[in-house]
Amino acid sequence: MIRLDNVYKSFPQRKNSKKVLKGLSFQADPGEVFCLLGANGSGKTTTLQTIATLLKPDSGQVYVNEMNVAEKGREVRSVLGFLTGEMRLAGSLTGREWLNFFGKLNKMKPDSLKAKISLLADHLEMEDFLDKPVDKLSTGMKQKISIAISQIHDPLVILFDEPTSGLDIMASRIVLDYIKQCRSEGKTIILCTHIMSEAEKLGDRIGILIDGKLAAQGTLDELLAESGESSLEDLFFKLSGREEQ
Numbered sequence: 001m002i003r004l005d006n007v008y009k010s011f012p013q014r015k016n017s018k019k020v021l022k023g024l025s026f027q028a029d030p031g032e033v034f035c036l037l038g039a040n041g042s043g044k045t046t047t048l049q050t051i052a053t054l055l056k057p058d059s060g061q062v063y064v065n066e067m068n069v070a071e072k073g074r075e076v077r078s079v080l081g082f083l084t085g086e087m088r089l090a091g092s093l094t095g096r097e098w099l100n101f102f103g104k105l106n107k108m109k110p111d112s113l114k115a116k117i118s119l120l121a122d123h124l125e126m127e128d129f130l131d132k133p134v135d136k137l138s139t140g141m142k143q144k145i146s147i148a149i150s151q152i153h154d155p156l157v158i159l160f161d162e163p164t165s166g167l168d169i170m171a172s173r174i175v176l177d178y179i180k181q182c183r184s185e186g187k188t189i190i191l192c193t194h195i196m197s198e199a200e201k202l203g204d205r206i207g208i209l210i211d212g213k214l215a216a217q218g219t220l221d222e223l224l225a226e227s228g229e230s231s232l233e234d235l236f237f238k239l240s241g242r243e244e245q
């Protein structure tokens with residue numbers, strides 16, 4: 001479970017401060033994909049970094065599995081998997097070596113680490129390139145390895161920030177299927193995206209993030225019924241104040 005209660009976050013600037021989150025509240029439950037849909041710069045990554053204990057909110061509370069992240073940072077991080085665009089794999093280590101490194105960092109036992117790597121390699125279809133240096137891999141292959149790293153410790157709560165970024169249609173499908181599988185295992189998932197079709201297909205509930213607040217949230221059917229719009233895209237434009245003429 002993830003819960004945000006009235007979260008505010010701003011970043012200091014030279015003369016004033018940039019307010020990014022302005023009273024953000026929502027909850028994601030186990031076995032659910034909560035999709036945070038927002039334009040570039042709307043605050044999606046800031047929201048995830050706040051949940052992941054990487055940023056401290058100015059005010060408001062964030063809970064992960066009933067733990068207040070401000071008080072239980074270490075415990076929260078141990079149940080959390082965070083796929084972020086910030087992770088740029090490079091160098092001569094192979095994907096398997098990266099996975100082993102992160103598994104050991106998470107104090108996994110050798111047998112369970114080996115089994116988990118082989119399971120992830122199977123689910124994310126990585127066998128063909130897992131033993132090649134990451135420098136020699138395509139963007140999509142590296143993205144799959146980054147996803148595997150975020151999953152190595154079998155987190156109960158998963159934050160996916162634009163997980164299909166840089167992936168072709170085949171690789172995107174594999175990743176989206178993997179997210180569905182995590183949901184069926186009862187994990188709590190937040191998926192940040194600006195891709196409407198991903199939100200429509202995967203979001204059990206969708207929160208539309210505009211100007212640091214949720215302009216609307218609910219199931220796709222609820223959102224469309226309440227707004228009278230015929231598509232998520234139309235609703236998004238309407239809420240953004242950019243209704244097509």
Ligand SMILES: Nc1ncnc2c1ncn2[C@@H]1O[C@H](COP(=O)(O)OP(=O)(O)OP(=O)(O)O)[C@@H](O)[C@H]1O
Nearest residue numbers: 011018020038039040041042043044045046047194
């Ligand atoms: N460390 C920081 N210092 C100052 N401003 C920041 C910082 N991090 C983010 N911002 C600003 O906060 C706003 C929201 O950024 P954020 O990365 O959360 O948006 P986003 O919705 O994830 O965007 P994108 O889809 O482009 O990744 C942006 O205007 C960004 O410039």
